[in-house]
Amino acid sequence: MSQAQYRVILTGTLASGADPAQAQANLAQLFKLPPDRAEALVNEAPVVIKKGLDEATARKYQAALHKAGWLSEVRLWEAAESTDTPPAAPPAPESPRAAGPAPLEASIAPPGSLLADPREVPPLQVDLSGITLAEPGATIGDPREIPPLRVDLSELSLAAPGARLDEDPTGR
Numbered sequence: 001m002s003q004a005q006y007r008v009i010l011t012g013t014l015a016s017g018a019d020p021a022q023a024q025a026n027l028a029q030l031f032k033l034p035p036d037r038a039e040a041l042v043n044e045a046p047v048v049i050k051k052g053l054d055e056a057t058a059r060k061y062q063a064a065l066h067k068a069g070w071l072s073e074v075r076l077w078e079a080a081e082s083t084d085t086p087p088a089a090p091p092a093p094e095s096p097r098a099a100g101p102a103p104l105e106a107s108i109a110p111p112g113s114l115l116a117d118p119r120e121v122p123p124l125q126v127d128l129s130g131i132t133l134a135e136p137g138a139t140i141g142d143p144r145e146i147p148p149l150r151v152d153l154s155e156l157s158l159a160a161p162g163a164r165l166d167e168d169p170t171g172r
Contacts, residue, residue: 005051005077006058012045013071023069030068042070051077 014023028038031049041047049072050061058074065072109115134140159165 003054006053006055006074007051007077008049008053008058008061008065009073009075010041010045010047010049010065011071011073012042012047015066015069015071018069026068027065027070030064046073053077 014020024035024038024042027033027042028035031038031041033041049065050058053061055074062072062074
């Protein structure tokens, strides 16, 4: 007789005291999923997370999910019985998504049409009473005199045309 195998099922219920947003982020991090896929996983619950596990490993998955903020169940996996006898009936789908995609009731909007209702944006209230406009060509700021820059270049020299600049001219 083979060892009993179990499956871990995410119920989609938050553990007591868990923050929904943090639990969602923890689930995404635990299974290395994008946040939108983790949200879809919870919305499709109950979902089989893992199957064909021994009881100790299944309990580890359950503990990890509880630590992430989610309740889960560990159930005996019936498909782990004998492989010698064919199944009497085809197995029922374990989740709604296993049955196949639902018919899509979508349409495509014509080009240039608005996809959302326009929002009413209140006019911006800006106080311009302290601002004046100068006439064209007027000097706006007071001109200031900038002193000339004095740079000492007496230590610098020019090499002869064609001289190698990577060699030390002093011979050191």
